[in-house]
Amino acid sequence: MHIHEFQEMMRRLYFHRDSERGVKGTYEWLVDEVKELWEALEEGDKEASEKEFADVIAWLASLANITGIDLEKAALEKYNNQCPKCQHSPCQCTA
Amino acid sequence: MHIHEFQEMMRRLYFHRDSERGVKGTYEWLVDEVKELWEALEEGDKEASEKEFADVIAWLASLANITGIDLEKAALEKYNNQCPKCQHSPCQCTA
Numbered sequence: 001m002h003i004h005e006f007q008e009m010m011r012r013l014y015f016h017r018d019s020e021r022g023v024k025g026t027y028e029w030l031v032d033e034v035k036e037l038w039e040a041l042e043e044g045d046k047e048a049s050e051k052e053f054a055d056v057i058a059w060l061a062s063l064a065n066i067t068g069i070d071l072e073k074a075a076l077e078k079y080n081n082q083c084p085k086c087q088h089s090p091c092q093c094t095a
Numbered sequence: 096m097h098i099h100e101f102q103e104m105m106r107r108l109y110f111h112r113d114s115e116r117g118v119k120g121t122y123e124w125l126v127d128e129v130k131e132l133w134e135a136l137e138e139g140d141k142e143a144s145e146k147e148f149a150d151v152i153a154w155l156a157s158l159a160n161i162t163g164i165d166l167e168k169a170a171l172e173k174y175n176n177q178c179p180k181c182q183h184s185p186c187q188c189t190a
């Protein structure tokens with residue numbers, strides 16, 4: 001599934017709730033999910049980690065929806081088959 | 096671009112660096128990018144926000160690469176055209 005299609009699915013499922021909650025509240029949910037991802041990784045629980053990865057990208061897409069940003073377009077404008085800093089693939093940045 | 100293809104692009108660009116840095120260091124970078132996303136959103140800077148959204152999904156894909164998780168598969172197993180909690184589209188959860 002395209003990143004854009006995933007974001008649109010999140011819009012269909014959650015836009016009404018996301019827009020009521022607002023940008024700050026939705027961002028705070030994203031932060032919570034990022035914390036839960038670490039807990040799952042630290043426990044070495046692969047199934048839980050998969051669910052938390054899913055939640056992080058889902059909340060990131062929700063946040064993009066209510067801030068009017070196309071996540072796929074943003075991602076590919078910065079990362080397009082080369083490192084945005086050194087312009088190499090693979091990245092050859094020294095720091 | 097499919098979520099999976101984006102993850103593979105991140106693998107080509109950064110896997111050698113991500114795997115040297117390790118899971119904890121890569122997770123910490125993700126957390127920093129999430130913080131920078133908030134700074135850009137708070138400033139209302141759309142161009143900066145787009146770049147930070149790009150960085151968050153990029154570091155999430157890097158973290159998925161070094162933890163052996165397929166981000167697209169994980170996302171679609173949990174979110175597949177209905178809310179995983181209430182099974183409705185749009186979501187009808189009451190809490």
